[in-house]
Amino acid sequence: MGLYSHFLVLCLFSVSSVTCQVTEFISIDCGGTSNYTDPITGLAWISDNGTIMKYGKSSEAQISNGNMQYQRRRDFPIDSNKYCYTLGTKERRRYLVRATFQYGSLENEDAYPKFDLYLDTTKWSTVVVLEAARVYVKEMIIRAPSSSIDVCICCATTGSPFISSLELRPLNLSMYATDFEDDFFLEVAARVNFGALSKDVIRYPDDPYDRIWDSDLAKRQNYLVGVAPGTVRINTSKHVDTRTREYPPVKVMQTAVVGTKGMLSYRLNLEDFPANARAFAYFAEIQDLGGNETRKFKLQQPYSPDYSNAVVNIAENANGSYTLYEPSYMNVSLDFILSFSFVKTRDSTLGPLINAIEISKYLKIEQKTDSKDVTVLNALRSLSAESASANEQGDPCVPAHWEWVNCTSTTPPRITKIALSGKNLKGEIPPEINSLEQLTELWLDGNFLTGSFPAISNLLNLKIVHLENNKLNGPLPKYLGSLPELQELYIQNNFFSGKVPSELLAGKVIFNYEHNPGLHKEAGKKMRLRLIVGISIGTIAGLLVVVIGSLLFLRNLKRKTSHQKNEVQGLYTQTPLSYLHVASQVFVHFSSALEFVR
Ligand SMILES: *[C@@H]1O[C@H](CO)[C@@H](O)[C@H](O)[C@H]1NC(C)=O
Ligand SMILES: *[C@@H]1O[C@H](CO)[C@@H](O)[C@H](O)[C@H]1NC(C)=O
Ligand SMILES: *[C@@H]1O[C@H](CO)[C@@H](O)[C@H](O)[C@H]1NC(C)=O
Ligand SMILES: *[C@@H]1O[C@H](CO)[C@@H](O)[C@H](O)[C@H]1NC(C)=O
Ligand SMILES: *[C@@H]1O[C@H](CO)[C@@H](O)[C@H](O)[C@H]1NC(C)=O
Ligand SMILES: *[C@@H]1O[C@H](CO)[C@@H](O)[C@H](O)[C@H]1NC(C)=O
Ligand SMILES: *[C@@H]1O[C@H](CO)[C@@H](O)[C@H](O)[C@H]1NC(C)=O
Ligand SMILES: *[C@@H]1O[C@H](CO)[C@@H](O)[C@H](O)[C@H]1NC(C)=O
Numbered sequence: 179m180g181l182y183s184h185f186l187v188l189c190l191f192s193v194s195s196v197t198c199q200v201t202e203f204i205s206i207d208c209g210g211t212s213n214y215t216d217p218i219t220g221l222a223w224i225s226d227n228g229t230i231m232k233y234g235k236s237s238e239a240q241i242s243n244g245n246m247q248y249q250r251r252r253d254f255p256i257d258s259n260k261y262c263y264t265l266g267t268k269e270r271r272r273y274l275v276r277a278t279f280q281y282g283s284l285e286n287e288d289a290y291p292k293f294d295l296y297l298d299t300t301k302w303s304t305v306v307v308l309e310a311a312r313v314y315v316k317e318m319i320i321r322a323p324s325s326s327i328d329v330c331i332c333c334a335t336t337g338s339p340f341i342s343s344l345e346l347r348p349l350n351l352s353m354y355a356t357d358f359e360d361d362f363f364l365e366v367a368a369r370v371n372f373g374a375l376s377k378d379v380i381r382y383p384d385d386p387y388d389r390i391w392d393s394d395l396a397k398r399q400n401y402l403v404g405v406a407p408g409t410v411r412i413n414t415s416k417h418v419d420t421r422t423r424e425y426p427p428v429k430v431m432q433t434a435v436v437g438t439k440g441m442l443s444y445r446l447n448l449e450d451f452p453a454n455a456r457a458f459a460y461f462a463e464i465q466d467l468g469g470n471e472t473r474k475f476k477l478q479q480p481y482s483p484d485y486s487n488a489v490v491n492i493a494e495n496a497n498g499s500y501t502l503y504e505p506s507y508m509n510v511s512l513d514f515i516l517s518f519s520f521v522k523t524r525d526s527t528l529g530p531l532i533n534a535i536e537i538s539k540y541l542k543i544e545q546k547t548d549s550k551d552v553t554v555l556n557a558l559r560s561l562s563a564e565s566a567s568a569n570e571q572g573d574p575c576v577p578a579h580w581e582w583v584n585c586t587s588t589t590p591p592r593i594t595k596i597a598l599s600g601k602n603l604k605g606e607i608p609p610e611i612n613s614l615e616q617l618t619e620l621w622l623d624g625n626f627l628t629g630s631f632p633a634i635s636n637l638l639n640l641k642i643v644h645l646e647n648n649k650l651n652g653p654l655p656k657y658l659g660s661l662p663e664l665q666e667l668y669i670q671n672n673f674f675s676g677k678v679p680s681e682l683l684a685g686k687v688i689f690n691y692e693h694n695p696g697l698h699k700e701a702g703k704k705m706r707l708r709l710i711v712g713i714s715i716g717t718i719a720g721l722l723v724v725v726i727g728s729l730l731f732l733r734n735l736k737r738k739t740s741h742q743k744n745e746v747q748g749l750y751t752q753t754p755l756s757y758l759h760v761a762s763q764v765f766v767h768f769s770s771a772l773e774f775v776r
Contacts, residue, residue: 203388204265204346209236209252216246219382223247226263226344233261237340239282241311247343248280248313254339259581260296260332261339262572265346267322272354274347274389277329279314279340281307291337296330298323299544299576300363303450305339312398313342315390317366319349319538321359328572347388352423356456356508364456364538367448368516370394370402371534373411373433385427391534394435400447404517408439408529414464420502424458430534431462431502437529443479443519451514453539457507460534463492463499467528474523475530482510489523492531512537545590547575550613555583555593557608561627562601584619592616599644600624607632607650615639623647623668631655631674642666646690649673654697658682669694 203221207214210225223246227236234254242248254261267273275297281290290307295316303316320327331339354364371380374393382388394402411433418431435442448455463473474491485507496503516537520530546552555574574593575585584595593614599621606629607622617637623644630652634640641663651673658667659681666688675696682689683699691697 202348204344205247206230206263206344207247207250208263208341208343209234209250210247211236211250214246218245219388221382221388223343226252231261231263234340237283239280239342240284241282243280243311243313247278248282251280251282251340251342254331254341256334256338258578260330260572260578262328262330263344264326264328264571265344266326267324267346268348269322269325272319272321272349272351272359274345274349274387275318275320275327275329276343276345276347276390277302277316277341278343278345279305279307279316280312280342281310281340284310289336291334291340293334293337293339294332294577296328296332296572296577297363298328298330299546299573300541301544301577302363302365302541307337317369317390318541319354319364319366323543330572330577332577345388349387350425353387353425355423358509358540361543362540363543365450365541366536366538367451367455368392368446368535368537370446370536371430371433372435372532373413375413375433380427380429384429387425389427391427391430400445400515402444402446404443404445406437406439406441406443406519408437409442410436410438412436412465412531414500416464416500418462418464418500418502420462422502422504424460424504424536426460426502426504426534426536431460432464434462434464434531434533436465436531437520437522440522440529441478441519442530442532443517445515445517448512448514448516448537448539450539451512451516453512453541455507455510455512455540456538457510457512458536459505459532460536461490461492461503461505461531462496462501462533463531464533465499465528465531467493467499471527472525473528473531474526475520476523477518478521479517479519480510480512482507490520490530509540544576546573547585547591547593550610551593554608554610554614555580555596557610558596558598558603561603561605561625562598586616594639595619595621597621598625603627605629609633612636618642618663620644631658631669634661637661639663644668645672646670647672651675651696653677654679654682659684667691 205221205223206226207223208226208231210223211227213222213224215222231252234252236250237253238250239248277295290310292304292306294304295302297318297320302318305314305316307314329344331341356364369389369391371391372394374395377393377395379393380391385391413433415432418428420426420428420431467473473493474489476489477486492503493499520532522529552574570580574580574583575591579585582597583593585591586594594616595618597619603622603625605627607627612633612635615636616639618639619642620640621644623646625648627648627650629650631650631654635655635657638661640661642665646668649672653676654674656679659679664687667682668690670690670692672694673696674691674694678691678697678699
C-alpha cells in the first residue's frame with residue numbers, strides 16, 4: 179500500500195501524469211480494431227479483440243459521437259450464455275467501474291437491444307436502448323471483493339447484447355468509503371455539475387479519477403426539470419480547494435447555480451430507484467461576498483429532519499470561500515423521481531447556491547458460487563487445456579450457468595451437475611471433488627483419466643456417476659455400495675481391480691462394470707458354497723490318482739514276490755502305464771466338473 183501511495187503522488191506531481199495514469203487505468207474499447215491513445219483525454223485504450231474477449235463480433239456504429247471508443251461496439255451471440263470481461267483488481271481497494279453502451283445503428287427491427295449487466299454475480303442493471311445515438315453510461319463504485327472482477331453481459335430479451343467500452347479506475351484511499359461496503363456496491367445514479375460552461379461532461383484529466391460529471395445543460399427526458407425561476411449560472415476562474423474526502427474536480431467546483439429569488443429546485447429521474455442511497459452535495463462559495471452579505475439556506479425537499487433543519491452557510495461550513503463543503507446523506511431512502519429544493523433563510527441576503535451533486539444506490543452484493551466448488555471446477559478445467567470448457571468465464575452459476583455444470587438456486591449457489599463427457603480430459607480426478615456436497619450427477623466418461631476411483635464418500639446426494647471409457651485403476655471403494663441416493667454407476671472399460679462391493683450388485687443401482695480385467699465379484703455366501711463343492715471334487719480326484727497309483731505300485735510289488743497271483747488279479751491284466759492313464763482321465767473328468775460348478 180505504501181508503495182502505491184508513493185507512486186500515485188509521483189504521478190500527480192510529474193508533468194507526464196497522463197502516461198502515468200495510463201498504467202493504472204484499464205480502458206477497453208470493446209469491438210475496437212486497434213490500440214490507440216485518445217486525443218481528447220490522452221488515455222490509452224486497448225482493443226478487446228481476441229485476447230481479452232474471444233466471443234462476439236465487432237460491429238460498426240452508424241452514428242457515433244466522435245469518440246473513438248463509440249465508433250465500434252462488440253455484439254454478442256443471442257443465446258443463454260453470459261459473456262464476461264475479467265478485470266484485475268487489488269483486493270479491498272476501491273474502484274470505479276464503468277461500462278458504456280452506444281448502439282449507433284438505426285434498426286429496421288421494431289426493438290433495440292435490451293439485456294442485463296452484471297458485476298460478478300450482482301445484477302448491476304438492465305441496459306435498455308431507446309435511442310441509437312445516446313451513450314448509456316453505467317458506473318459502479320466498488321471495493322474490490324477479490325483479485326479480479328467480472329463484468330458480464332447476458333440474458334437479452336430483445337436484440338443482441340453488446341457493449342461499447344469498459345473502464346476501471348482506482349480511487350484514492352478516502353474516497354467513497356461507506357459503512358456498508360462489505361455488503362453493498364454503489365451504483366451511480368446521478369453526478370451533476372451545476373452551472374457547467376458547456377454541455378460536455380467533465381472527466382479525466384480534469385478529474386484525476388476520471389469520474390464523469392454530467393453537465394446540467396445536457397438535454398434528456400426527465401433530467402433536471404422544474405428549475406425554479408431566478409436560477410442563475412455563475413463561474414469563477416479562482417482556484418477552489420477540494421481536498422477533503424471525495425476530491426471533486428476543481429473545474430466542477432468553479433461553476434454553480436444560484437437561486438436569486440431565494441430558491442433552487444430540480445427534479446430528475448433516478449434509474450433503478452426507489453432504493454437506499456448515498457447522496458452527496460458539493461458546495462463552495464465562489465462569489466466574493468460583501469461585508470454585509472450572507473448566504474444561508476436549508477434543504478426543503480426531500481424533507482428529512484436531520485438535514486432540513488440544518489442551516490447551510492457554505493463559507494462558514496467550509497471555513498472560507500473557495501473551499502469545498504461536502505455534506506452527505508450516507509443512507510437515505512429515495513424515490514425514482516427525485517425532487518429537491520433549497521430555500522434561503524429569512525436572515526440571508528443571498529439565495530442558495532449549489533455546485534454539484536452525486537447520488538448512488540446501494541446495491542446488495544450477491545454471493546458467488548461456493549469457493550470450494552469453484553476450486554474443483556478449476557481443477558477439472560485444468561485437465562483439458564484445449565476444450566471449450568476451459569474458456570467459460572465468470573461465475574460458474576450466475577447469472578447463467580456454464581454449459582457443463584448445473585447449480586442449485588441457493589445462496590451461495592452450489593454445483594449439482596458436472597458434464598464433461600468426451601472432453602479430452604487427461605490426468606487424475608482432483609480429490610477435492612469430495613467437497614461438492616450438492617452434486618447429483620457426475621459425467622466424466624470418455625476421457626483419458628488416470629489414477630484411482632475418485633473420492634466421493636461425502637457426496638451423499640450423488641445419483642448418477644459415469645466414469646466409463648477412461649484409464650482409471652485400483653480398487654472400488656467399499657462405501658460406493660452405501661451412497662444413499664446412487665442410482666446409476668457406469669465404470670466399464672477401465673482398469674479397476676479387486677472386488678466389487680456386493681451392495682452394488684443387489685439390483686438397486688444400475689451398475690455397469692464390464693471390461694475391467696482385474697475386477698471380480700466379492701466372495702458372497704453363494705460363491706463360498708460353490709467353492710467348497712469345487713474343492714471337494716478336486717480333492718477326491720487327487721485322492722483317486724494317489725489311490726490308483728498306490729494300487730499299481732502294490733501290484734507290481736506283488737508281481738515281484740508272487741508270480742502265481744498274477745491270474746487272480748484278472749482285472750488288472752494291462753500294462754502299468756494304462757493304469758496311470760485311467761487315473762489321469764478320472765482327474766480330467768473331475769476337473770471339468772469343477773470348472774462347470776464355477
Ligand atoms: C493492445 O494492447 C494489449 C495490452 O497491452 C495487447 O495485449 C494487445 O496485443 C494489443 N493489441 C494490438 C492490436 O496491438
Ligand atoms: C479481431 O479482428 C479481426 C480483424 O480485424 C477479425 O477478423 C476478428 O474476427 C476479430 N476477433 C474478434 C474476437 O473480434
Ligand atoms: C490521496 O489521498 C491521500 C491520503 O488520503 C492524500 O494525501 C492525497 O492528497 C490524495 N490525493 C489526491 C489527488 O486526492
Ligand atoms: C462566467 O462568468 C462570467 C462573469 O463572471 C460571465 O461573463 C461568463 O459569461 C460566464 N461564462 C459562462 C460560460 O457562463
Ligand atoms: C439503510 O437504512 C435502512 C433503514 O434504516 C436499513 O435497512 C439499511 O440496511 C441501511 N443500509 C443500506 C445500505 O441500505
Ligand atoms: C450592502 O452594502 C452595500 C455597499 O457596500 C450596499 O449597497 C447594499 O445595499 C448593502 N446591502 C444590504 C442588504 O444592506
Ligand atoms: C479556518 O481557517 C483559518 C485560516 O483561514 C485557520 O486558522 C483555522 O484553523 C481554520 N479552522 C478550521 C476549523 O479549520
Ligand atoms: C439444472 O437444474 C434444474 C433444477 O435444479 C433443472 O430444472 C434443469 O433442467 C437442469 N439443467 C440441466 C442442463 O441439467
